[in-house]
Amino acid sequence: MKQGKLFTISVALIVAVGGFVWGFDATVISGAVPFIQKYFALSGVRGDFLLGLAVSCLGWGVLGGTAVAGLFSDRFGRKKVLITTAVFFVVSALLSALTTDFRLFVGARVLGGIAVGGAILIAPVYIAEISPPQLRGSLVSLNQLMIVLGISASFFSNYFLLNTGANNWRWMLGMDAVPAALYFFLLFGVPESPRWLFGKGQTERAKAILIKACGTEEAEQELLNIQLSFAERASGQQASGRSWVQTVVARLIIWTKRALVLMTEMRFVLFIALAIAFFQQITGINAIFYYLPTIFIQAGGGTNAAFWQAALVGVVNLVMTFVAILFVDRLGRKPLLVIGATGMAVSLLACSWAFHASNYQLTDKSFAMLQADKVPENLINDLKNAPEPVFTSDKAFITDLDTRFGAERLKPYRDSLITAGLNIRATLVLVAIIGFVASFAISLGPVMWVLLSEIFPNQHRGMAISLAGFWNSAVSASVTFIFPWELSHFRSAGTFLGYGLMAAAALIFILVFIPETKGKSLEELERLLVRREHPPKA
Numbered sequence: 001m002k003q004g005k006l007f008t009i010s011v012a013l014i015v016a017v018g019g020f021v022w023g024f025d026a027t028v029i030s031g032a033v034p035f036i037q038k039y040f041a042l043s044g045v046r047g048d049f050l051l052g053l054a055v056s057c058l059g060w061g062v063l064g065g066t067a068v069a070g071l072f073s074d075r076f077g078r079k080k081v082l083i084t085t086a087v088f089f090v091v092s093a094l095l096s097a098l099t100t101d102f103r104l105f106v107g108a109r110v111l112g113g114i115a116v117g118g119a120i121l122i123a124p125v126y127i128a129e130i131s132p133p134q135l136r137g138s139l140v141s142l143n144q145l146m147i148v149l150g151i152s153a154s155f156f157s158n159y160f161l162l163n164t165g166a167n168n169w170r171w172m173l174g175m176d177a178v179p180a181a182l183y184f185f186l187l188f189g190v191p192e193s194p195r196w197l198f199g200k201g202q203t204e205r206a207k208a209i210l211i212k213a214c215g216t217e218e219a220e221q222e223l224l225n226i227q228l229s230f231a232e233r234a235s236g237q238q239a240s241g242r243s244w245v246q247t248v249v250a251r252l253i254i255w256t257k258r259a260l261v262l263m264t265e266m267r268f269v270l271f272i273a274l275a276i277a278f279f280q281q282i283t284g285i286n287a288i289f290y291y292l293p294t295i296f297i298q299a300g301g302g303t304n305a306a307f308w309q310a311a312l313v314g315v316v317n318l319v320m321t322f323v324a325i326l327f328v329d330r331l332g333r334k335p336l337l338v339i340g341a342t343g344m345a346v347s348l349l350a351c352s353w354a355f356h357a358s359n360y361q362l363t364d365k366s367f368a369m370l371q372a373d374k375v376p377e378n379l380i381n382d383l384k385n386a387p388e389p390v391f392t393s394d395k396a397f398i399t400d401l402d403t404r405f406g407a408e409r410l411k412p413y414r415d416s417l418i419t420a421g422l423n424i425r426a427t428l429v430l431v432a433i434i435g436f437v438a439s440f441a442i443s444l445g446p447v448m449w450v451l452l453s454e455i456f457p458n459q460h461r462g463m464a465i466s467l468a469g470f471w472n473s474a475v476s477a478s479v480t481f482i483f484p485w486e487l488s489h490f491r492s493a494g495t496f497l498g499y500g501l502m503a504a505a506a507l508i509f510i511l512v513f514i515p516e517t518k519g520k521s522l523e524e525l526e527r528l529l530v531r532r533e534h535p536p537k538a
Contacts, residue, residue: 008213012127012139014186018082018119019143021089021183023150024157025112025176027314029055030292031158031307035169040102048488052481054106055290059477061110065117066470077200078126078193081118086187088115089180097174112176120469129195132214144446148321150179151289152314158293159307269455272513276451277472279506280444283344284499286476287483288433297419298492299355299429309430316434320441333447334516340443341507347435348500350428355493358424360397361390366420373416379409393491394418444506448472451514 033055036042042051065085073081092112099105124143131139154176161171194206194213288295292313296306328336362383370380386404391397401410401417410417452468486495 008131009139011130011190011213012142014183014190015082015123015126016142016146017179017183017186018085018123019146020150020153021086021176021179022116022119023147024154024179025089025093025116025150026058026154026286027151027289027292028154028158028172028176029058029109030155030290030294030310031162031172032169033291033294034297034303036105039169040105045485045488048484049481050102051484054102054109055483056477056481057106057109058113058116059286059473059480061113061115062117062120062473063113063470063477064110065114065119066121066473067117069118069121073122073125073196077196078122078129079187079190081122082126083184083187085115085118085122086180086184088112088118090177090184093174093177093180097170097172097177117473126193129193130191130209130213144449145321145325148318148441152311152318155292155307155311155314159311162304162307272455272515273452273468274471275509276444276448276514277468278475279502279509280448281472281475281479282499283348283440283444283503283506284479284483284495285437285440285445287480288436290480291483292433295433295492296430298422298487299424299426309433313434313437317437317441320438321446324442324446327442328447328450332516333451334510334514336447337443337510337514338507340439340447341503341510343439344436344444345500345503345507347432347439348496348503351432351436352493352496352500354425354428354432355491355496358422359390359392360394360418360421361423362388362417362421363423369420370413370416373413373420375413375416379405379413394422397421455515 033051036054037047037051040050040054041047042054069081069085072084088111092108092115095108096105096112099108127139127143157175158172161168161175164171191209191212192205194209197203197206197209292310293303293306296309297303299306324336367380367384370383371377382405383401389400391400398410398414398418483495486498490498
């Protein structure tokens with residue numbers, strides 16, 4: 001392997017570690033959910049919303065991070081912003097793991113979300129700016145691969161830390177500080193983006209980095225290309241003599257004008273982008289990821305089994321991401337989306353049916369689970385000696401037990417009783433969740449971003465993807481926020497039914513509106529999608 005190629009791959013791998021950290025940080029909360037709910041006494045309607053806030057606040061922080069990361073990276077450099085995100089990751093992990101105050105816990109998770117927003121935006125930009133053209137696509141894809149690896153690693157980490165005692169959730173959340181600290185130190189070994197350096201007038205430093213990345217001859221050509229692309233903008237900046245604040249205001253005005261252009265002149269393309277971004281999250285992928293062990297516990301499995309099943313789902317997500325990368329250019333974007341959306345709808349509806357067909361009754365297996373959960377022996381004996389009718393809902397089941405044994409006596413063990421009393425096809429729930437995640441990982445997960453990078457014309461692509469990404473993050477945070485409330489009011493059956501119907505709607509949308517972009521140049525797609533709204537006049 002040539003030295004320049006090795007250097008570029010090494011730098012890209014280091015920067016892509018940020019993707020691993022944010023993938024880990026985003027889903028590590030799933031293991032902590034059952035424990036922070038008890039620790040902070042989050043019960044009732046208010047507790048449902050506070051639990052939703054605790055889990056979704058990272059998503060709200062992402063919105064802030066993506067809003068400011070680009071501006072700060074242009075001002076202070078890509079490398080400095082990435083180092084800052086690493087610091088935020090470390091502080092967020094340690095603070096959320098150590099705090100005893102709920103408001104501080106939420107603030108720490110929001111800080112982590114800001115770091116995620118910065119990593120989402122700047123890491124792929126940096127990799128693209130330092131990579132030679134022939135390696136750019138594969139090296140940028142490292143970031144997405146690292147994200148999926150981080151998600152899978154968080155599920156395994158939670159499983160192995162489950163039995164570390166009463167503070168296991170603190171260890172789970174604090175573990176994110178390890179890869180984040182590693183990321184922080186590794187970043188000092190990477191150079192600044194050569195394109196950013198050139199934009200700041202540091203041509204010799206930019207040239208030296210490009211030579212290390214792609215050799216002298218190719219570096220000269222790359223430098224010439226960079227010079228040509230910067231010429232017009234650089235001359236405008238020199239003539240204007242604007243301050244940084246004035247530049248930010250000017251950029252906001254330009255962004256607003258471009259957004260208006262998108263809404264007026266590219267309605268069809270914008271409709272596709274915002275709709276596909278909506279359907280990617282409204283089908284519940286992040287809500288399911290963030291509450292995965294909780295869902296499996298509600299499906300009647302023990303805590304250890306639930307965390308192991310979550311780790312298994314993480315592996316499936318990783319494997320199917322590789323499958324998507326392998327087939328996205330072979331089968332095409334639309335076939336993968338159709339296959340995936342169909343699988344998502346079928347899996348979610350099957351999961352809904354499994355919960356709907358369940359019932360509640362205490363059995364010998366239930367009493368064994370109660371003993372494992374350290375429910376008092378005298379209460380278990382009382383439950384054994386009483387008749388146990390069958391109920392179709394957890395509410396009726398608990399109401400009956402409260403009437404016969406006393407609500408105050410049962411209150412500390414209510415969750416254990418609901419889990420122990422549930423009779424459900426747990427294997428079907430596991431298979432359905434795996435089917436849903438596998439279907440998502442080969443379709444809406446990665447293919448959405450491929451489509452967004454292809455359907456917009458060159459001059460609007462960056463801004464349009466930012467707009468779609470912001471909308472996607474807002475939908476994700478909203479869905480995650482209301483998930484505990486949905487479980488309390490619509491139960492698992494109703495919640496998964498809603499997601500299944502949304503997946504069915506996504507399938508119809510894909511069949512009717514999504515074009516096939518495989519094998520078409522960006523300019524050809526522009527003619528097909530943008531100019532169809534403005535056909536030439538006769």
